[in-house]
Amino acid sequence: MCLHNFNSQVVERHNKPEVEVRSSKELLMTAVVVSRNEKEKVLIEPSINSIRISISIKQADDIERILCHKFMRFMMMRAENFIILRRKPVQGYDISFLITNFHTEQMFKHKLVDFVIHFMEEIDKEISEMKLAVNARARECAMEYLKRF
Amino acid sequence: MPMMIQEMMWTRPPQQAMAKNTFSSEFRNIDVDQYNEDNYKDDDGEPQSPPIGVDEATIVSLMNAGNHADALKLLLANAPVASKGKNEQAKDMALNLVLKVLLSVNKSQMDQIISSLDKTQLDVLMKYIYRGFERPSEGSSAILLIWHEKVYNAGGVGCIVRVLTDRKRV
Numbered sequence: 001m002c003l004h005n006f007n008s009q010v011v012e013r014h015n016k017p018e019v020e021v022r023s024s025k026e027l028l029m030t031a032v033v034v035s036r037n038e039k040e041k042v043l044i045e046p047s048i049n050s051i052r053i054s055i056s057i058k059q060a061d062d063i064e065r066i067l068c069h070k071f072m073r074f075m076m077m078r079a080e081n082f083i084i085l086r087r088k089p090v091q092g093y094d095i096s097f098l099i100t101n102f103h104t105e106q107m108f109k110h111k112l113v114d115f116v117i118h119f120m121e122e123i124d125k126e127i128s129e130m131k132l133a134v135n136a137r138a139r140e141c142a143m144e145y146l147k148r149f
Numbered sequence: 150m151p152m153m154i155q156e157m158m159w160t161r162p163p164q165q166a167m168a169k170n171t172f173s174s175e176f177r178n179i180d181v182d183q184y185n186e187d188n189y190k191d192d193d194g195e196p197q198s199p200p201i202g203v204d205e206a207t208i209v210s211l212m213n214a215g216n217h218a219d220a221l222k223l224l225l226a227n228a229p230v231a232s233k234g235k236n237e238q239a240k241d242m243a244l245n246l247v248l249k250v251l252l253s254v255n256k257s258q259m260d261q262i263i264s265s266l267d268k269t270q271l272d273v274l275m276k277y278i279y280r281g282f283e284r285p286s287e288g289s290s291a292i293l294l295i296w297h298e299k300v301y302n303a304g305g306v307g308c309i310v311r312v313l314t315d316r317k318r319v
Binding site: 029030032033034035036037038041046 | 279282283285286290291294297312313314315318
């Protein structure tokens, strides 16, 4: 993750993450996808002063789809506290991170990488846990309700 | 009467009052920055035609003979690398062939093949692996992940960085 400070070439005195602006071809590097299967993939778009990492999470059925959607929305609404999270995911993916050179200057690079990897590992676990909890609660509710009959 | 005719000679119709090209304001819609000489041009001096892709029949025959290493080397040597947007058709055909070869090799042969490739070929192979990830099909990603790990062990981080920064896409 080599990010350098780079002032905007288009507008004077501005400093924008080039991967978001996409104004000059020479500042963007090849976007790379790493996929485990058709459902799970990670898109990495590097540029000279910023990286965008987009994750597509495995969603096997409707419940997981809803849970994932709500969970991601919860986190993206609090994106300011996450610092590197992007408020809207890139088209086709579930969640996106935007890391700029300012972040790498303030935080350890290897810690940022560890965070993203840890995030990817935990997400699947958390969603399955939530799904189990939802099913358990639904079962309890149904049992209590049907005891009347 | 003569004065009026003289006045009529002096006054001209409005279109010809000023220079003709400022009458319409179309010039405001032109993007002048594209004509700037400093602009980055992706393909500095590429008049030579990229190498013609390898014939599919040769690859199939090599694969049927079990000679995956040679098939792969042939494909890598003639890979149509060019900047983004150029020669897409040849690139796609080459990609399909390379993926076919990569997916048919089994694990034991992979190490052997990788050790017989040189640095530039490893880089091109890594580029193809990443392009293969973009189109996951049944079970392909798992094999590509194994390929990726082995090529990374052989090529190191530099191999991946070269894939990211090279403007000539495969």
